[in-house]
Amino acid sequence: MSHANAALTPRARLRLARLIVDHGWSPARAAERYDVSWRTAAKWAARYRTEGEAGMTDRSSRPRRQPNLTPAPTIRKIEHLRRKRRLGPVPIADQLGLAASTVHAVLRRKGLNRLTHLDRGTGEPIRRYEHAAPGDLLHVDVKKLGNVPDGGGWRYLGRQAGDRNRQTTARRTGQRAHDYEPRIGTAYVHTVIDDHSRVAYAEIHDDETALTATGVLHRAVAWFAERGVTIHRVLSDNGSAYKSRLWHATCNDLGITVKKTRPYRPQTNGKIERFHRTLADGWAFTKFYNSEKARRKALPAFLHDYNHHRPHTAIGKLPPITRLNNLAGHHT
Numbered sequence: 133m134s135h136a137n138a139a140l141t142p143r144a145r146l147r148l149a150r151l152i153v154d155h156g157w158s159p160a161r162a163a164e165r166y167d168v169s170w171r172t173a174a175k176w177a178a179r180y181r182t183e184g185e186a187g188m189t190d191r192s193s194r195p196r197r198q199p200n201l202t203p204a205p206t207i208r209k210i211e212h213l214r215r216k217r218r219l220g221p222v223p224i225a226d227q228l229g230l231a232a233s234t235v236h237a238v239l240r241r242k243g244l245n246r247l248t249h250l251d252r253g254t255g256e257p258i259r260r261y262e263h264a265a266p267g268d269l270l271h272v273d274v275k276k277l278g279n280v281p282d283g284g285g286w287r288y289l290g291r292q293a294g295d296r297n298r299q300t301t302a303r304r305t306g307q308r309a310h311d312y313e314p315r316i317g318t319a320y321v322h323t324v325i326d327d328h329s330r331v332a333y334a335e336i337h338d339d340e341t342a343l344t345a346t347g348v349l350h351r352a353v354a355w356f357a358e359r360g361v362t363i364h365r366v367l368s369d370n371g372s373a374y375k376s377r378l379w380h381a382t383c384n385d386l387g388i389t390v391k392k393t394r395p396y397r398p399q400t401n402g403k404i405e406r407f408h409r410t411l412a413d414g415w416a417f418t419k420f421y422n423s424e425k426a427r428r429k430a431l432p433a434f435l436h437d438y439n440h441h442r443p444h445t446a447i448g449k450l451p452p453i454t455r456l457n458n459l460a461g462h463h464t
Contacts, residue, residue: 150180221236222235266331270352271404272374272404274320275320281424282300301314319338322336326356326361330444340373349386360456366388366391369398
């Protein structure tokens with residue numbers, strides 16, 4: 133594509149060249165017609181004579197000779213220091229005796245200018261993937277959150293008021309730890325997200341057993357089926373619920389292939405890990421809740437906003453639901 137300030141598009145270059153070569157116009161006359169210099173007109177005419185219509189396309193402006201180009205061995209050293217030691221442009225430049233701007237240019241050219249683009253374990257650029265259609269792969273996991281005590285927690289009230297509310301809640305429920313500390317309990321948010329569309333489904337339970345996890349999977353599969361999506365594979369970590377016989381038997385009954393992440397590699401399930409951060413920022417800790425019941429009551433509204441209205445940067449800033457079949461009533 134021609135740059136914004138180009139005087140001639142490829143089509144205009146072709147017409148200009150044909151006036152000179154095919155119709156016998158002088159370069160000066162054709163240049164005046166297209167408001168360019170005669171040298172420009174002569175250049176396109178000469179290229180048309182030798183290369184034909186294909187010669188009218190844009191070419192790289194890179195010079196044929198670059199005597200000051202960074203040598204390949206130096207580029208390899210820069211890559212090594214970035215990937216293995218995770219150094220920035222200034223420390224790398226200091227070690228190699230280069231300008232920091234030169235190092236930065238090399239890192240940008242190699243796609244290594246942001247550490248977030250590199251895998252922490254290997255230093256290699258992160259390989260991102262996306263399955264082609266909804267239902268090809270579901271990511272499942274559990275997000276654990278401490279329950280909100282009656283009256284609110286320490287995040288909004290401070291430690292002193294938060295501890296006082298914890299004591300009040302423990303007296304009401306009678307739940308105490310072995311050292312008589314108040315036990316508020318844990319909310320286990322079972323989350324399911326479709327790999328292609330990023331549409332999310334979630335339920336809150338008081339445990340993460342295999343029986344609960346399989347129940348969530350059954351309901352999630354039915355929820356997606358109502359939206360025209362058939363589930364083929366499910367990816368989970370190596371938690372006890374997902375390694376159980378009940379989980380494998382349930383997936384087999386549903387016709388779903390079981391997939392597991394690599395041990396100690398949460399990046400393999402990165403889409404749902406990123407959703408958990410959005411879940412925490414947009415629902416769990418976004419505002420003051422005076423009880424756990426109030427927070428749980430707010431989850432469906434958050435999920436609806438996430439699926440139907442919130443723009444998702446990974447899918448072109450569109451809501452996830454737009455990647456599903458546009459069935460009546462599902463996008464409102």
